[in-house]
Amino acid sequence: MRPPSPSIPEREFALSALQQSMRIDGRTLLEIRPINLTFGPALGCVECELGKTRVLAFIDSKMIKPPEERPLEGIISIHSEISPMASSAYETGRPSDEEVAITRMLEKVLRRSDAVDRESLCIVAGQRVWHLRLTLHFLADAGNMLDCACLAAVAALRHFRRPEVEVVGEDVITYDPSERPPIPLAMHHTPYVLTFALFPFASTPAPQQTKLSSTHVPTPQLANSSITAVLDPSPLEASLLPSSSPSLLSLALTPQRELCVVNKAGGVPVSPEEFLWLVKVAEERVREVEACLEGGLLKAKAEAEGIGSL
Amino acid sequence: MTSTTTLPGEIVPAQHPNLKLGPGLLQSISGTSDSATIVSTRAGELQHSANRSKWWIESNARRYVPAAQESVIGQISGRAGEGYRVDIGGAHNASLDGLAFEGATKRNRPNLKVNSLVYARVSLAHKDMEPELECFDAQTRKAEGFGELKGGFVVKCSLGMSRRLLDPNHFLLPLLGSRFPLECAVGMNGRIWVDTKSAQNTIIVARCIEAADPDGGGLDEADVNKLLNGIQS
Numbered sequence: 390m391r392p393p394s395p396s397i398p399e400r401e402f403a404l405s406a407l408q409q410s411m412r413i414d415g416r417t418l419l420e421i422r423p424i425n426l427t428f429g430p431a432l433g434c435v436e437c438e439l440g441k442t443r444v445l446a447f448i449d450s451k452m453i454k455p456p457e458e459r460p461l462e463g464i465i466s467i468h469s470e471i472s473p474m475a476s477s478a479y480e481t482g483r484p485s486d487e488e489v490a491i492t493r494m495l496e497k498v499l500r501r502s503d504a505v506d507r508e509s510l511c512i513v514a515g516q517r518v519w520h521l522r523l524t525l526h527f528l529a530d531a532g533n534m535l536d537c538a539c540l541a542a543v544a545a546l547r548h549f550r551r552p553e554v555e556v557v558g559e560d561v562i563t564y565d566p567s568e569r570p571p572i573p574l575a576m577h578h579t580p581y582v583l584t585f586a587l588f589p590f591a592s593t594p595a596p597q598q599t600k601l602s603s604t605h606v607p608t609p610q611l612a613n614s615s616i617t618a619v620l621d622p623s624p625l626e627a628s629l630l631p632s633s634s635p636s637l638l639s640l641a642l643t644p645q646r647e648l649c650v651v652n653k654a655g656g657v658p659v660s661p662e663e664f665l666w667l668v669k670v671a672e673e674r675v676r677e678v679e680a681c682l683e684g685g686l687l688k689a690k691a692e693a694e695g696i697g698s699l
Numbered sequence: 700m701t702s703t704t705t706l707p708g709e710i711v712p713a714q715h716p717n718l719k720l721g722p723g724l725l726q727s728i729s730g731t732s733d734s735a736t737i738v739s740t741r742a743g744e745l746q747h748s749a750n751r752s753k754w755w756i757e758s759n760a761r762r763y764v765p766a767a768q769e770s771v772i773g774q775i776s777g778r779a780g781e782g783y784r785v786d787i788g789g790a791h792n793a794s795l796d797g798l799a800f801e802g803a804t805k806r807n808r809p810n811l812k813v814n815s816l817v818y819a820r821v822s823l824a825h826k827d828m829e830p831e832l833e834c835f836d837a838q839t840r841k842a843e844g845f846g847e848l849k850g851g852f853v854v855k856c857s858l859g860m861s862r863r864l865l866d867p868n869h870f871l872l873p874l875l876g877s878r879f880p881l882e883c884a885v886g887m888n889g890r891i892w893v894d895t896k897s898a899q900n901t902i903i904v905a906r907c908i909e910a911a912d913p914d915g916g917g918l919d920e921a922d923v924n925k926l927l928n929g930i931q932s
Binding site: 393394395396397398399400401402403405406409411412413414415 | 774776786812814815816848849850851852853892898899901902905906930
């Protein structure tokens with residue numbers, strides 16, 4: 390069942406509120422919803438909540454024989470199927486446009502940008518490599534599942550530990566986690582995805598004396614911009630965009646100011662100044678997201694060590 | 700009033716010569732009329748009126764099941780001959796006759812666009828039939844507030860929250876009304892239409908309803924007051 394399009398009053402109100410730089414959920418235009426990461430009992434099992442959107446990422450590893458053409462590299466496969474569990478808008482067996490978009494973007498962000506060092510996943514050249522299988526379970530869709538899925542996936546990759554192995558002659562010895570501590574994945578960089586919804590009108594700056602948001606984030610303003618960018622769009626905000634060519638801009642970038650992927654499929658034209666400004670805004674937000682992930686990882690590590698020492 | 704928690708399938712000790720069953724209760728088919736057993740069909744709190752003649756189960760849900768005489772907020776999803784198809788959040792679309800408005804005649808009847816909102820009363824709700832809506836009071840045939848909703852915004856909440864907002868003793872709407880003027884229509888299908896003078900106030904109402912929703916934040920009066928002070932300062 391397709392979700393019904395918003396009613397005329399809802400659409401008009403949401404658009405007029407955006408023109409006054411206000412959002413229904415009280416955020417500022419360039420604010421993301423609160424992130425909550427839960428590191429599961431297993432290594433590489435992370436549940437990411439972005440507002441009410443929830444995605445569970447799980448990684449498991451096994452040893453396989455590498456394909457002939459790439460004998461020195463491990464394999465990472467991503468499985469992301471959106472089931473009707475997320476929302477009644479999705480059906481099994483028939484991928485929606487959104488699902489295709491999310492799968493392609495995940496592929497680009499995690500595999501094609503070489504986030505994980507695949508050569509370090511090689512055990513014996515041409516004989517044994519690690520195969521990492523990343524499965525994403527979309528638990529609840531409350532808008533912007535792409536950002537949530539990417540964050541869950543990155544968090545899972547950072548949380549995951551593979552067993553220590555040793556090559557003795559022809560044999561490969563796998564050590565139990567109790568014998569030798571498992572080792573984290575070698576990662577080149579940790580990309581985070583941020584999605585903007587772009588509206589073809591200029592918005593007046595938010596009134597300063599009132600703050601609808603509890604955490605007021607100061608954002609640099611761009612003068613004379615003819616577009617309004619909205620970070621982390623809610624389902625209502627996303628449905629205001631024309632469905633034929635939704636003007637969504639997804640940026641994948643690292644806290645070290647590396648831009649990995651830019652994805653914008655049609656929609657409102659963006660001038661170079663506006664684009665650079667959006668990247669700058671995303672840079673700032675990415676640092677917040679990173680702080681959240683690093684804090685969560687440290688806490689998860691401390692907890693795991695606490696259990697281990699008992 | 701007392702309340703006990705019941706689960707679906709439990710036998711409810713409801714006995715009264717003039718027994719009236721509310722939502723969540725069913726007369727079991729096996730029983731005869733004088734010794735009929737009442738079975739609950741929902742999990743929730745069993746409640747009854749002071750003279751034990753009316754019984755119902757109070758529970759919270761998000762999925763609306765139409766019941767006759769409930770006022771709902773629907774979204775026109777299409778035209779069907781003389782009338783309209785209306786999405787009221789239930790399993791099926793409801794039908795709204797083009798003549799089911801105050802003063803509507805064959806020649807003069809409202810012209811509603813697709814995706815506009817109506818406040819209507821469920822006039823027919825049967826498990827084997829499509830629900831039907833009417834936009835006037837059954838006795839007076841006057842609009843009594845029903846009809847198309849123009850402007851404003853729709854807040855979605857749990858069914859329990861919309862029932863609470865209809866309770867005149869509930870704190871939220873009087874509290875908001877003491878701060879700024881607002882117009883509000885509560886649909887029993889978990890949709891609440893609000894309109895105020897400024898977009899900011901409408902957003903405040905929307906956020907307060909979400910915060911007070913037992914299925915969401917579940918804040919009480921003092922906490923909502925605190926939230927309001929924080930927002931409006």
